[in-house]
Amino acid sequence: MIPQPVIPTEPMSKTRLRLWLKLLKTSRRIEAELRRRFRDEYATTLPRFDVMAALSRFPDGLKMSELSDLLRVSNGNVTGIVDRLTNDGHALRVAVPGDRRAQLARLTPTGQTAFTKLAQAHEAWLDELFKRLDVDDATAVHVLLGKTEREINAH
Numbered sequence: 001m002i003p004q005p006v007i008p009t010e011p012m013s014k015t016r017l018r019l020w021l022k023l024l025k026t027s028r029r030i031e032a033e034l035r036r037r038f039r040d041e042y043a044t045t046l047p048r049f050d051v052m053a054a055l056s057r058f059p060d061g062l063k064m065s066e067l068s069d070l071l072r073v074s075n076g077n078v079t080g081i082v083d084r085l086t087n088d089g090h091a092l093r094v095a096v097p098g099d100r101r102a103q104l105a106r107l108t109p110t111g112q113t114a115f116t117k118l119a120q121a122h123e124a125w126l127d128e129l130f131k132r133l134d135v136d137d138a139t140a141v142h143v144l145l146g147k148t149e150r151e152i153n154a155h
Contacts, residue, residue: 030129037125042118047073049122051081052090052107052115061094061104090114 035046054070055062062070068078082105085091090111096102107115130138 030126033129034122034125037121038118041121044118047077048081048085049115049118051078051085052111052118055091055105055107056112056115056119059106061106063096063102063104067105085111 031046038044038046038049050071051067054067064075064078064082067082068075071078082091082093085105085107086093090108091105092108093103093105096104133141
């Protein structure tokens, strides 16, 4: 019998590093594809979609600072997008009672209709991009990433 060579095992840290790089690469490719499709099919942007999605989840509106915190972007970025949504009739700003400087941004009915159309396309695109994952695979990845998220949040 021929002896089998001993193959050194790689440290777990290297495996985790490769995992991180794969997640990053995959995430960037998916994001690039979503950006392209929003631009080509709807003449809009992913950041605009993200702002509309946030406002859709908060029908009573969000302060600009709350919106920027939620999306983890600067107030300036959010303000510019909300300004364009307002000019297009998709959002409006409402004064906050008792605070003359603060305003709430919210979607108009036209904005909600436009967002619903974009959200349906977004869901269909992601369904297509992940089509090789069956329900068990998708659930397993979701659960495993949730474990990592909880660990990060604990720090």
